[in-house]
Amino acid sequence: MARKSTTELSAAPPKGADAAGSPTAARGKIRMYRQGLGDCFLVTLARQHGDPYRILIDCGVILGTKKAGEIMTQVMDNVLEETDSHIDLLVATHQHWDHLSGFIQAEDSFAKLNVDKVWVAWTEDPNDRLANELRDERKRAISALRLAGSAMTMAGDADQAAEIDALVGFFGPAGGHSTEDALKIAMAKADVRYCRPADDPVHLSDPDVRFYILGPPTDAKQIRRTLPSTRNPETYGVSAHLPAADVASALSAEDRNSPFDGLRPIPFASARGMDFFRRRYWGRGEDAPAWRMVDTAWLDGASELALALDSATNNTSLVLAIEFVADREVLLFVADAQVGNWLSWQDLSWNVDGKRVTGPDLLARTIFYKVGHHGSHNATLRDKGLDLMKNLLVAAVPVNHQMALDKNWGNMPLPALLEALKAMAKVGVVRIDETPARPIPGIASTGLYFDISI
Template identity: 65%
Template sequence: MAKKKTPGPASPKSGKPGRPRVRMYRQGFGDCFLVTLPRKNASAYRILIDCGVVLGTTDADAKMTRVAQDIAKECEGHIDIVVVTHQHWDHVSGFIQAADVFAKLTVGEVWVAWTEDPHDALANALRKERSEALAALRMSAAAMTMAGDEAGARKIDGLLGFFGAPRGASTADALNLVMKMGKVRYCRATDEPIRLKDADARLYVLGPPHDAKLIRKTLPSSQDPDTYGVAAHQLPENVTAALQPNDAGAPFSDLRAIPLALTRGMDFFRAHYWGPGEDAPEWRKIDTAWLDGASALALALDGATNNTSLVLAIELKGGDVLLFVADAQVGNWLSWADLSWKIDGNDVTGPDLLARTIFYKVGHHGSHNATLRANGLALMKNLSVAAVPVDHQTAIRKGWEKIPLEELMAALGSAAKTGVIRSDETPERPLPGVSASELYFDILI
């Protein structure tokens, strides 16, 4: 795949009319996919899966409005199913940024994961945990800023950005907007597959698992080292508890704490702390040591939210599968091995659906822990197209230099018979059944 940023002219659409089609939008670092399925005696069946771009994207409102306008035009004002996979800004921001456009559409159903169900005890516990962690992290970032640790605060703020704009709209606000668009369905992996009316397709819910331990398993471990790239360790279980509000581990109460920046102008601290020059000796710096776990908690919260991703397998007539995994990480993937359904007298399993996958929406923008090896890509023996919604330049600015991971991109390139399509690159050579414009890729299945 060539690394070009400037889109070339759209190649003519090939193939017979009425084929399924996936449109991957190119709004930046974020997910937005429109699936079009042929339907008997009616207009095409449309499924919109997420619509967002990462916080800090230039002209984000204008870009997402343009995307939404194209969706409205393509769908002729009606979407059969809107899927919101999980509460991260780069998957839901467009529903707020282009709210006026979406308000004019009619929607049949809204699909969200069971993790949003207000009547599910585990879902309520996970939401409470997320809310408390977000509060603790915002306090930690503020404390780091007061203590002069601007780099640490920026790192946490960058991850907090996945949950919405500071002092602005949140992912919960976006989800609430979407859930008012149509009849809400809380999806579970134990659900019977849904046969779409007149569309010759069946939808399977693969995840997230109804298991707190698996949802928290976001990284590879020595027991399950089944990812691409360097394996990381699980986080200590006490990280979250140590960073709750009113943490007793903080060395001084707020009444006795002095913001680090103010001490630069105080004679005592200039003589006994700062010393010559502008920076204190490294051995004296304990100002933010008690917050060392904040970055770990931020990463854990980010990963756990990714692992609540609603994962869909769309089975087409003839058995081919389109796989949309959102940002599912290790525990979510591992749970699919145990799934099984009886369809028309035949057993259908999670691994079987992966074996029949011809289109794979690559997980979490091509990160190291969102595509498994043996329990994932190695099973996709019939893979034709791997689609990666990513913007590497934005990832670099955010400090995520290894997104997308080169090792994973190479493995996808070897596995995908037609090719790998990145939203931030236009292939130098035309790919069969794929057309490119500045706004989107169209992929005929």
């Protein structure tokens, strides 16, 4: 597969779609932008009368992407051009920078976009008790983890500090705008609906589609279940398991586990240059015996807690299934939903026109799957997920593997999952960091986006 850098984006005329599979001949198209490691999807559904119905699902790129502001402005300008500066529905799935950053980075362009409705998950509802608990929990943990990262840097543990900073970076740059700021900008565009899986499906007459909300679950235990089981793993390939961590017990501003008052410690690097510590702490060698190294022992759990916080936020993802009523085919957008979110769909059901529709039923009728969390190991279930998608045509993976490597996430995307996707998707698998070596019927590409006919 030939690769094209996301810093070389171009909106040249699409290549690859044949006449039968061209977007204009279909019920619509899904435009997957190629901005880097992040999600941005523009869904266009043809109407019998009037302009197409358009949905923008997220718009962001991972912190640390080069020329991120320039890239996201280019993406947003393309959205404006494609939609004539108007969309019917804006969906902001969850509070992670790689899904929301564009609302800040391309704020001037975004201001020109007219939006009829905004949908977010119930976890953003200011009048929901559990939602407020989860948000407060997240804010406390982010604040404490930023302090923990700084403490590790001062103590000379740069590798672990970088690991924590990379995970906390999902909520925005330190000292800069946050995901909360980005979400507020998006929510200010129009009336907001807080979506719950118990909601009745929304049926539009033109286009003739239904929207089902599958997640996030309203059970705190399911939101906090982010990893597959060790004994009976539900996913494709299991990475090294971390101990189950409840984000409610994450480091907080009131944490008292440090053995030293915040004003007392001497930075590790400074201590190395002091004769007292060189003689009494390190002895004759440069490396201290392990039993003497207590400086950062109190922070040993910070990496696990940062990962738990990141994963629990992924599990608050708004999951949307779009059903074409005429033939009952489904487009599935799962954002970054992880294990607990997926498992909760098994118990969902709706009474539609006298018939029972279930979560597994929607999976079985899925023809397009937006692959969860950039193809990571715990964001696509096996038996209760992909194996049910017997009618899958296209899987779209919004991933940039080189950036994932730069972040030390070597299994993003997970090879075992990619193989499973290729085996299931009858038309093909597309990923934003690769241009197909051969044209795929119904899929057109430029350096800026893929257009997938539906």
